[in-house]
Amino acid sequence: MRSYSRSHPWITFEATDINSIHPRIWMLLGEARSKSEHLAGTPLQPEVAEKFYRVALVKGAQATTAIEGNTLTEEQVAGILSGTYRAPPSRAYQEREVKNVLEALTTIAQQVMEGGFPTITSQLICDYNRQVLEGTRYEPHVVPGRIRDYSVGVPAYRGAPPEDCQYLVDRLADWLESDTFxxxxxxxxxxxxxxxxxxxxxxxxxxxxxxxxNGRTARLLEFLILARCGMIPLPVAHLLSNHYNLTRDEYYRQLAAAGTTQRTDQFLSYAIQGLVDGIRIQIEQVLQQHFRVTWLNFVHETMRQFPSSPARDRQRSLVLAMSSDVEIPKGSLPELTPKLARLYARKGPRTLSRDLNRLQSVQLVARGPRGWRSNAGIIRAFLPPVAESVTGPAF
Incomplete structure (x- = not known):
């Protein structure tokens, strides 16, 4: 009998606890699949699609490192990715941690998108560990990418016995690639x-x-499995790391509880709920983008009824620069963008009034007590009709 079977009896390499998750969680899995398909099948403008993925990558990398104590912000991580931020010498090691994770995640994404599907082996897991640790700070006894031959522990938890680690990593790799999944x-x-x-x-x-x-290695492996399955868009594959970081206290509680109870259904439920929450946010972001595109097209189509002229172009620029949520005083409208400032620089106040009157006549703008706003909400009338939700019995 191996040592771990006595010290860590919950390490069984069985996934039967998934059958015990609550029916509501199965419904969430159905929602996750449906929304993943919608995201994968929804076209975005090229620059929007690139930004959408970069934001997901930044959030995933920042979360992966932050949960282990890295204090660089999302903005700083985005700067590292774009090459516009360099950490001061005292935090250079944190920058290296983030760069390692960004490079590893990018490599995995490229492999998957090019049709390469890395097989999970103990060597691959070791390679991931080497990648995340290379050039960073760690204790003298640590060798990046090498399975330990000494005992380790974190508060209230001790890792598997060192004499079993190689065997357990080998077995984990085989299990993850098995028919179980x-x-x-x-x-x-x-x-x-x-x-x-x-x-x-x-x-x-x-x-x-x-x-x-170990945590960064685990999250790289998790990302690989989600990214290569062919049913989950890459931005979604980053969401679990972000969820663990946003709910860090609960994350550690769930980890501890899974070992104490020797059950995994609660941790699975916790992870699935967080994944769905993240997908819902991404869906909302995509819907907002489609809303903006629909509004842009509607404005162009509406303005075509007027003769082509500099006035028409100026009026179109004005309405597209206006917010639908905030009323802007009339005198401040030309200051919304540099382009508008140029267009109205040599025009009198009557020109702005005439422009607003024309836009109001075709319901592209609306006037409120504090000023003017775009009437972008008008395109919500194009949505399929849905009855208002009610509570209680339907009959």
């Missing part, structure tokens, strides 16, 4: 892909097979 049914396969990613993360946290960087 495969199905011919697409709906079940999607749920198993989520479960596989969460179990990979959970088991690396339990085993703690490396002297340092």
């Amino acid at each position: 495969q199905s011919e049914d697409a709906e079940i396969r999607f749920a198993l892909a989520i479960a596989c990613a969460v179990y990979a993360h959970l088991y690396i946290a339990w085993l703690h097979p490396f002297g340092d960087g």
